[in-house]
Amino acid sequence: MAQIFPKALNPIAKMLVLGLPLLAGGAGVTGAAFYRSGYATGIYEVPPQPVAFSHAHHVGQLGIHCAYCHTSVEKSGFANVPPTKTCMNCHQQVWRGADMLGEVRESYKTDKPIVWNRVNNLPHYAYFNHSIHLAKGVGCVSCHGQVNEQNLTMQSSTLLMEWCIACHRAPEKHLRPQAEVFNMKWEASQYGTNPDTGKPYTQRELGLKLKKDYHVRDDVTLTNCSICHR
């Protein structure tokens, strides 16, 4: 029986043995990389907003407490964007005529909401709850980043499921005392000296201690599907 392929193709066949898996693997890696890329996840993106509200100014410079505006954050799953009324509490007094606040005054006058662009988009089948995270000692900064330094608000995390799970598997990396959850500049070392080591607490040591104190549930339970998906 005659040979179907000429001998000259042998090197190509050998290259394909090596090359095909590489190609397939490469496509996989590319796909995975794209999936995690900033373009796909929207991390570090700063969506435009109808009113140029600056957290850097209000939080960083003026030191207004997070929960002054986001009132429901400790009670509800949803950390509310404040009603226009909250803005007007101050801006009836300060910057009364500023052009920048025209939209805010208009909203207050007409009782129509200011329509903000959502910065942190979770899919509809993921039910994140702010209140339980704060109660168990996860600070704002762990997910939202240094909001006190952001002018327009930025998406600071990938919001991928693997990012959620990483913390649910090892919450000690992010736990802090309940009193410090709104603190943008807190570090574990501020907690004091660890009596076991005689040195200031590291995040891991403190995290494990707080995990116990706040009765954070075990990693198996925290990664149950229905903890987030209902």
Added chain:
Amino acid sequence: MIPDATNSASASAAPAQPLWQERDAAPGFAEAAANEFPEGATEFAGDETSRRTFLQLAAASAALASAGCYIRPAAQRKIHPYATQPDELTPGLPNYYATATVHAGYGEPALVRQNEGRPTKIEGNPDHPSSLGGSSIHAQASVLDVYDPDRSRTATRRGNPVGYETAIAALRGKLYRGNESDKNLSVRVLTETVTSPTLAAHIKALLAAFPKAKWVQYNAAGNENARKGLATAYGKPVSAVYDFVKADVVLALDADFTGTGPGAVRYSRDFADRRKIRHTGKTLAECAAGREPGKPFKEGVQADALNRLYAVECMPTNTGAVADHRLALKSAQIAALARTVAAKLGIAGVTAAGDWTPAQAAWVDELVKDLQSKAGKGIVVAGDHLPDWVHALVAAINEKLTNVGANKPVKLIEPVEARADKPEQNDTLAGLVKDAAAKQVDVLLILGGANPAYTAPADVDFVGALKNVPFAVHVGSHQDETAVLCEWHINEAHPLETWGDVRGHDGTAIVQQPLIAPLFAGHSALEVLAALVPGTNGVPGTPMSPEALVAATWAKWHADAKLTGPFKTFWDTAVRAGAVPGTASATAAAALTPLATAGLPASTGVALAAGELELNFRPCPALFDGRHANNGWLQELPKPLTKICWDNAAFVSPKTAEEMKSKVNFRWTAGEHGRAEVHVAEIEVNGKKLKLPIWGLPGHADGAITVHLGHGRLRAGAHVGNNDGALNAAGEKAHGTNVYPARTSATLWAAAAKATRTAQKYFLANNQGNWSMVERDPISGKPLDRKPVRFGTLADYDKNPKFGKITPAASGETDAIDANVPYPKVVKKGDHKDDHKHDDKKHDKRLHPLNMYNPAEGLSPDLNPAQRRRWGMAIDLAACNGCSACVVACQSENNIPVVGKEQVTKGREMYWINVDRYYSGDEKGDQGAIRAYFQPRACVQCENAPCEIVCPVGATVHGTDGLNDMAYNRCVGTRYCSNNCPYKVRRFNFLTFQDWDTDTIKLGRNPDVSVRSRGVMEKCSFCVQRIRAAEIVAERELAKGLRKLPDPDKGEVLIRDGEIVTACQAACPSAAIAFGDINDPEAVVSQWKNEPTNYGLLAELNTRPRLTYLSVVRNPNPAIAK
């Protein structure tokens, strides 16, 4: 504790009566039931689309989709915060408000959940005596009516939109000359039953301003006969209310007291309470005390305190289905039976009637003896549709048995319904039509959605008479049959959109508060009337807010009752509680008059000529008189007992069906599943011909037909009620056949009819065969007897309380199987270690190797035991009467779509909980001997879940708390899980069943539950959103030191019993469902599971179901042969 089942295998098994479902033997049914996804069930869409066209379409749409693809995973979304946020609202948290829904004029107390200003779920109000927490299917489905896209959106004149103000101005201009009411005007106000004090006061004010005015109260399916009979018996209008907790014996004469009527929810609860056997239950003496306010009420009864129900009925009802003794009789015979019972009790002036077979005569003798032996502790209740003299007679019977009075089961109260003060100002529909025909009606005001153009009896020509009314105004929610005939129409607001008040079955008033501003700017009937009656200064329509109108009524009541404390406090409390204390109707001081038993008619019902059948008209259990025809949840709900949806049928007994040569053929080869092909009957009655599909219904009386009102509407609504698809049996574009045209005033409830089978065939959607658990012996092909419902009598229970645990398929291993059902935690003093020993001789090793659970410990014993929870559910089948409130509640809570008749016939309905019903007895034999058993079947949350191991993508996996989680977004739709589920409780979205387009529907969804789309499997989650919500609150409080860390060794748990209530559990009028943490030995669910009657459905498969059932124990009279 784990019951010791050691002796159970040797003890006598439960009665060996086989369980069957109707039509088991019908051609094709077995095949249909055995195949979960029969050939073609996965076909793309309608008949015209083949798999090939599907592939073509798929390729084309894939090409289009990739062209317009937006690759970023999360699309940009908007946030709309409030401009000014209401004080009471926390975004993301629901609020609950007490109010009422209205059904047939009576209030159904409700606690309504509101998410960001949108009512999304209705529960019963535990603080109101008409509910005690339960609710009916109509109350549950009422929330969908708010968002009905077919609601009338504007006031109209001859169909053209005009403003509300224009309509009111026209009305006022007609009624008034300046500020003076036109006293010569002959005004008619047409309503159904009115119990609202404020509305009644306004109607009365209108009657006073217009002396020639009359108030017409008209109900298509009301309780006029009962009211008339009681008025005759007692010489004045009274109502009877019942306390079933106090009743040891009940005789129901065609009375579906747990299913229909304003008190049904309360009666279900009380009646079912005396059917639940509990070790901690009430003794007979405690039952006699009833529910005492302020005192704790023990659930259930001791075994010797079970009640006994005798039911006599024509069409099987939910009540009759759970009776201990049942006679299937024609309506005329039921009336005769009432006479016979009265005569045997020795009531003067009553003679026995009817021809009875020796068995029936003996039955009646024993019944009478039983009633007499429990005199003062019994209830005899007659159905609303029995003639008035039967009601009078029943009053006499109850009096004779000393059942009536204070601390007795039957109480007489002042009527709850409002009537005109002057008797001459009351009128009937017939009177109205007569006056109108004589052109003596100037203004007709139709309030509250009464729809006589559709429901009026054939001899009352309402449509014709309306042409002679120069000024007709219709106030209603839809442009229905009546609205289009009236010159003016005002769009009515839904009860959840307005202020109002209404009374429950015992008269206890409810102040209704709005949950949402009227979606379509509607107005309530009360607002319309308030604009028409003279105000305080004599000027009509002094503007007053609806809230003020209602508050004014109660301010007056508050002053009249001389209550201490300011009105404001009283008002706020009353609105908040949803029940106004002290408003229950006063006990009526009334003595039986001799008229009760005088003038009994010679004939007890319709006389039948040879070859004639008795035709009974009954309101549909779901659509009632037709008002719910545009509610998809109620249209699609498989009607209790019949399991038919989207249609009505001519129900006859299986024997009569055979005599009519009617056949049922289940087609199953071409993708159809619940598609039952039946013959159509032509029924000639009162000179009219009706065409209805024939359905042989086990338990129906021989020689009679029952048809349901409320179907076949042509103007119910474009989205649901009108049918734009297949024709009904009569060849019209409608769902079901309209039977009103054959109903006359003289034959409102029963008529003589001739029925012939035609050659025409029609298909009904009957979901009995869908999702069947039937398993066949692989060799013989015979269905295995798995005893899904375990049942027995009190005698069986006395002999062996654990009779339900005996597993028919593997009876030798009953003990081992029972040990494998998850049982509540056992707390032992001093030693908290599990006593489970693998070298124990009782331990059957064959059943354990696959089990990763330690029965008392749950998954992964190294987890922190203080925060480990084991959710479990128990359903008491003895208390379930199959009302299906759980089905609608689940649909509302979990965003379950309506799929339509065509899809139901393909086995694609999406219910997460489905009420199965089984029969025992001889299908073709004595229909009275047939017993029905109901089994609400949801995902049992197996600890060894067969679905999980076959999922290729891990979309369904186990949680540490025992929940079988379903991650919709992971599901790729292989349906392996469903195939491997022995309980057949998984539902697949074959098509895009959710309505993604209708804006109003989106508002009514539960935001805490994902809305599933096409290609995704779903199933009961034990209302995981409610579990997590309660868990988050508890864990938050634990972290902040507001709750104590529980000590699991003492059986303490973090989440207290009752903090989580599933939707089905909350809705159940009979309180037949318990849910909670079985780590808590004190939890209700743990106590239920520890009852000896507890058994695991298909537990022999080693699935370890967390949902278990309590066996049915019935209490037949030993003196009556079965």
